[in-house]
Amino acid sequence: MSHLITLPIFIPLIVAIFQLFPFFEKQIERQRFLSIAGASLTVFVSVLLVMNAANGQVTLYALGNWDAPYGIQLMADRLSSLMVLLTSILLLAALIYASAGDDKTGRYFYPLMMFQAMGINGAFLTTDIFNLFVFFEILLIASYSLLIHGGGKHKTSAAVHYVMLNLVGSVIFLFALGIIYGTLGTLNMAHMAMRVRELSPDQAQLAQIGGLMLLSVFALKAAMLPLQFWLPRTYASAAGPVVALFAIMTKVGVYSILRIHGLVFGDHAGTLQDLGQDWIWVLSLLTLVIATLGVLSSPSLKRLAAHLVILSVGTLLIAVSFGTERSIAAALYYAAHSTFAGAALFLIGDIVAEQRVRSFDRIVAGRALAQPFAIGILFFVVAITLIGMPPMSGFIGKLLVMQSIDSNAHLIWAWPLLLISSLASIVAFSRSGSTLFWRTTGKSDGTNASARRKFVAVWLLVLAAPLMSIFAGPITEYTEATAQQLTQFEKDPTQIMGKGVIR
Amino acid sequence: MEMLISLIIGLLTAVGVFLVLRGRTFPVVLGLTVLSYAVNLFIFSAGRLVIDGAAVLNSGLNTPDPIPQALVLTAIVIGFAMTAFAIILAIRARADLGNDHVDGRLQTDGEKSK
Numbered sequence: 224m225s226h227l228i229t230l231p232i233f234i235p236l237i238v239a240i241f242q243l244f245p246f247f248e249k250q251i252e253r254q255r256f257l258s259i260a261g262a263s264l265t266v267f268v269s270v271l272l273v274m275n276a277a278n279g280q281v282t283l284y285a286l287g288n289w290d291a292p293y294g295i296q297l298m299a300d301r302l303s304s305l306m307v308l309l310t311s312i313l314l315l316a317a318l319i320y321a322s323a324g325d326d327k328t329g330r331y332f333y334p335l336m337m338f339q340a341m342g343i344n345g346a347f348l349t350t351d352i353f354n355l356f357v358f359f360e361i362l363l364i365a366s367y368s369l370l371i372h373g374g375g376k377h378k379t380s381a382a383v384h385y386v387m388l389n390l391v392g393s394v395i396f397l398f399a400l401g402i403i404y405g406t407l408g409t410l411n412m413a414h415m416a417m418r419v420r421e422l423s424p425d426q427a428q429l430a431q432i433g434g435l436m437l438l439s440v441f442a443l444k445a446a447m448l449p450l451q452f453w454l455p456r457t458y459a460s461a462a463g464p465v466v467a468l469f470a471i472m473t474k475v476g477v478y479s480i481l482r483i484h485g486l487v488f489g490d491h492a493g494t495l496q497d498l499g500q501d502w503i504w505v506l507s508l509l510t511l512v513i514a515t516l517g518v519l520s521s522p523s524l525k526r527l528a529a530h531l532v533i534l535s536v537g538t539l540l541i542a543v544s545f546g547t548e549r550s551i552a553a554a555l556y557y558a559a560h561s562t563f564a565g566a567a568l569f570l571i572g573d574i575v576a577e578q579r580v581r582s583f584d585r586i587v588a589g590r591a592l593a594q595p596f597a598i599g600i601l602f603f604v605v606a607i608t609l610i611g612m613p614p615m616s617g618f619i620g621k622l623l624v625m626q627s628i629d630s631n632a633h634l635i636w637a638w639p640l641l642l643i644s645s646l647a648s649i650v651a652f653s654r655s656g657s658t659l660f661w662r663t664t665g666k667s668d669g670t671n672a673s674a675r676r677k678f679v680a681v682w683l684l685v686l687a688a689p690l691m692s693i694f695a696g697p698i699t700e701y702t703e704a705t706a707q708q709l710t711q712f713e714k715d716p717t718q719i720m721g722k723g724v725i726r
Numbered sequence: 727m728e729m730l731i732s733l734i735i736g737l738l739t740a741v742g743v744f745l746v747l748r749g750r751t752f753p754v755v756l757g758l759t760v761l762s763y764a765v766n767l768f769i770f771s772a773g774r775l776v777i778d779g780a781a782v783l784n785s786g787l788n789t790p791d792p793i794p795q796a797l798v799l800t801a802i803v804i805g806f807a808m809t810a811f812a813i814i815l816a817i818r819a820r821a822d823l824g825n826d827h828v829d830g831r832l833q834t835d836g837e838k839s840k
Contacts, residue, residue: 376822383751
């Protein structure tokens with residue numbers, strides 16, 4: 224099964240194309256079946272990939288049999304496989320949720336979701352930086368259309384900002400690629416890492432500009448501080464299942480920082496050693512501050528979820544900025560947990576908005592929910608997870624991140640901010656929870672109960688919290704091995720070059 | 727020639743950035759287009775500029791680097807699609823929001839309020 228690695232890209236692609244054919248195009252039931260089947264298959268394939276990677280095997284796949292650095296090479300190491308698995312599970316949950324009726328509010332919902340998943344998976348699997356750009360564009364153009372799925376004023380005006388910002392981001396990405404190709408003469412990440420060590424000083428200066436421009440693009444995707452303003456409005460206005468899949472998009476940015484700035488501009492990069500690391504450290508702290516304020520001031524449940532996404536990005540980037548094995552391992556655990564919990568909270572917000580009809584998910588007294596008990600349990604579990612209280616995965620994730628900070632100078636800044644952000648989350652969750660579930664007027668007649676499929680989808684995501692906590696041992700072993708693997712690649716990039724090792 | 731090319735790229739970028747910062751969607755879309763022209767030229771020149779170079783097939787001494795040309799081709803196609811999408815979105819925003827301001831509302835301090 225040497226072609227296994229291509230399947231997380233090809234399955235969504237083929238499913239999406241088939242859905243545009245007449246047999247499926249107007250038949251929503253057939254589309255639902257095909258998409259969920261495709262997503263399940265992708266989950267299965269990514270589990271296989273993770274199992275392969277867990278044995279320490281690094282799968283390299285030269286597309287069209289053109290060896291790197293001339294051809295594009297896909298790579299499934301521990302990190303990529305883990306991220307692909309996260310995406311696939313998220314996709315499956317989002318599709319199950321959407322099949323309860325949200326897919327009918329606009330056209331081409333399923334093909335777009337599939338294209339988006341294809342773009343995200345591709346971005347995780349490729350080792351070619353220009354190919355990364357192409358996959359970014361695939362996931363972005365799908366996300367542009369998905370964002371306005373369902374229509375409405377808010378979506379359109381949020382989409383205008385989102386699209387314009389990301390188009391400017393793409394332009395900066397291309398400028399950075401031009402500089403990097405001009406100085407390093409290659410686009411393969413491992414080859415870049417080799418070349419960057421032998422740069423002359425004047426070339427190094429140019430490469431530094433390129434590297435920092437790349438960092439700013441990834442920061443835009445990850446919603447790091449000065450570039451996070453687009454996120455709350457965009458995420459709060461999008462349809463529920465769409466935004467559940469968007470929950471992984473900020474992680475694509477963080478992943479790219481980890482992959483490229485860890486490998487190419489890492490500890491062995493000569494004059495460009497640890498490029499941008501100080502920036503990430505300071506900005507991640509400031510991201511935490513602004514996200515904490517955002518969490519406290521959120522007027523609706525989806526806005527709260529969006530600010531919690533920024534909060535998780537801040538926490539992640541603190542761990543990433545140290546770049547030690549321990550902190551990267553902690554970051555990966557935290558990334559997995561926060562993706563699931565964040566997506567679950569968006570879906571819960573969507574269910575609440577559906578059942579309260581007029582007051583939507585705004586945190587104000589309103590009509591009673593039709594299924595307060597079923598939603599309440601989900602809300603409670605997700606709240607505990609996102610706050611970071613035991614026994615859920617959020618507690619372990621936050622603990623790992625805090626433990627991984629080993630210097631006192633850093634500790635003084637990071638610990639208080641992390642703990643205060645948790646406190647702010649407790650305040651925000653108790654305020655929103657008590658308002659939404661208890662301060663209600665009248666009783667619901669139960670007519671606007673949500674479909675059972677929606678709860679199945681949310682449970683699929685929510686169950687990750689206790690499971691990740693129970694199986695924290697094996698998972699942290701995996702993430703620690705991942706971090707070790709990344710440091711090895713950094714020491715000797717030739718091992719991920721495939722056959723065509725050329726200086 | 728290097729001077730000329732870099733001046734052109736710089737000028738295009740400056741014009742693009744200026745237009746992108748405008749308040750209405752039409753200049754912004756124009757600005758994005760101009761920016762993508764600038765970036766395409768830039769990538770093209772990343773493979774070094776050669777005068778009277780041979781085409782790829784003729785293996786002369788002055789063969790230009792073919793990779794940036796391939797990259798530019800990809801970037802042009804993607805930029806084209808993105809511009810098309812941005813225009814459609816801008817038209818839809820004009821219809822949905824009633825004006826073509828990027829924030830969806832007109833400035834209140836202008837001659838027209840709301």
